Amino acid sequence: MNLFELTKALMAIPSTSGEEEAVGFWLRDYLESLGWTVQLQAVSENQNNVIATLNDTPRVWFSTHMDTVPPFIPPTEDDEKIYGRGACDAKGIIAAQICAANILKNYVDPSYKDIGLLYTVEEERASTGAKVVNNHPLATKCEYMINGEPTDNDLATGSKGTFRLNIRTSGRAAHSAYPEEGDSAIEKLIDILDDIRNAKFPNDEFFGETTVNIGTIGGGLALNIIPPKAEAGLAIRLTTKREPVEKVLREIVGDRAEIEVLSCSEPVRMLEIDGFNQKVVRFTTDIPHMPNWGQPLLLGPGSILVAHTKDEFILKKDLEEAVELYVDLAKQLLAKPANA
Ligand SMILES: [Zn+2]
Known part of the structure; x- marks a missing residue:
C-alpha cells in the first residue's frame, strides 16, 4: 500500500x-x-x-x-x-x-x-x-x-500548554419584574468574564503570549426569571507554568464565583x-x-x-x-x- x-x-x-x-x-x-x-x-x-x-x-x-x-x-x-x-x-x-x-x-x-x-x-x-x-x-x-x-x-x-476550567456563578431567582428581589448569576458572570478579557496574564519570551478563549457559556432559566445560575468554560493557552496564571485568575474571580479546574498541561x-x-x-x-x-x-x-x-x-x-x-x-x- x-x-x-x-x-x-x-x-x-x-x-x-x-x-x-x-x-x-x-x-x-x-x-x-x-x-x-x-x-x-x-x-x-x-x-x-x-x-x-x-x-x-x-x-x-x-x-x-x-x-x-x-x-x-x-x-x-x-x-x-x-x-x-x-x-x-x-x-x-x-x-x-x-x-x-x-x-x-x-x-x-x-x-x-x-x-x-x-x-x-x-x-x-x-x-x-x-x-x-x-x-x-x-x-x-x-x-x-x-x-x-x-x-x-x-x-x-x-x-504551549492548555489550562481548561469552568467558572460558575450563583444568584437568587426572582420574578424579572422585581429584580431587587433576586440576584443575577448571569450579570455576575459577565462582569467576571469582562475582567478576565481585560486582565494581563504573564507571557514568556520563548513561548509568546498567554491567550484565553471563553469557549462555552450558559445559564438562566427563562426570559422572565432572574437567573440563579450561570457558567462559562475557558481554555487558556499557557506560555508559563500554570501557577502564575492561576494566581491572576483567582485574584480576578475572588469570591464572586467557583472555579472548577478540568485539566492542565504545561508548555x-x-x-x-x-x-x-x-x-x-x-x-x-x-x-x-x-x-x-x-x-x-x-x-x-x-x-x-x-x-x-x-x-x-x-x-x-x-x-x-x-x-x-x-x-x-x-x-x-x-x-x-x-x-x-
Ligand atoms: Zn492531533
Whole structure:
C-alpha cells in the first residue's frame, strides 16, 4: 500500500475519540503483515494503544494519535489533496510515519531498525492513551520520541500548554419584574468574564503570549426569571507554568464565583535539530503526558488551521515531504551515541 492509499485506508475507518478499537485492530494487522511485532495495550474495554517494534532496542520512536474529532468525514481526493476527517490530524501523519519507518527498516544497516511506532487513543479528549502508555516498560528504551501533529512540516521547538476550567456563578431567582428581589448569576458572570478579557496574564519570551478563549457559556432559566445560575468554560493557552496564571485568575474571580479546574498541561520545550525549519506551536499534544518516553520532538505534515474543521485536508506533496523529513530526523537521532 502506498502513502496515499494508506492515508485513505486509515481515514476510511471512523475513530472518533472513544471509538478507536477498529482502527487499532486494522493497524495491528497491517503492521504485522509488514513484519513488525505489535502489541495492543488496553486503555479501556474497547480502546487500545498500538505499539510496534522490530527488535529489543527501539531508541527512536514515532508517535501520534489514532482518534479524531467528530464528525466522521469519509476520505475523498483530487490530484493535489486528500480531504476528510483525519487527513492531517492525524491519519496522514500515521501513514507518513509508517512509510518512513518501513524505509528505515529496509536499510541494510541493522541500527536503523532501532525504531518503534506508538499510536495512542483519545488524544483529542484528555490524552488518556498517552497517560496509560507513559508507564509502559518500553518507555525506558526510548531515547527520542518524534511525535506527529500538523506543524506544516516544521520542527516544533516548543508547544504551549492548555489550562481548561469552568467558572460558575450563583444568584437568587426572582420574578424579572422585581429584580431587587433576586440576584443575577448571569450579570455576575459577565462582569467576571469582562475582567478576565481585560486582565494581563504573564507571557514568556520563548513561548509568546498567554491567550484565553471563553469557549462555552450558559445559564438562566427563562426570559422572565432572574437567573440563579450561570457558567462559562475557558481554555487558556499557557506560555508559563500554570501557577502564575492561576494566581491572576483567582485574584480576578475572588469570591464572586467557583472555579472548577478540568485539566492542565504545561508548555513543553522540545529538541532542536539543525537543518530543519523550527517554530513554536500554540496547540498542545500527547507529549506532556508521556515524560517517560525520552526527549520529545514534534513534526508533522499539514496545517493545524484546517484540523478540526469540515474542510480538513492534507496536501499530497506535504505527505511525501514528511516521509523524507521523518527518515532524515530518525537517522540523525539514531546516529547519536546510545544512552549507556
Ligand atoms: Zn492531533
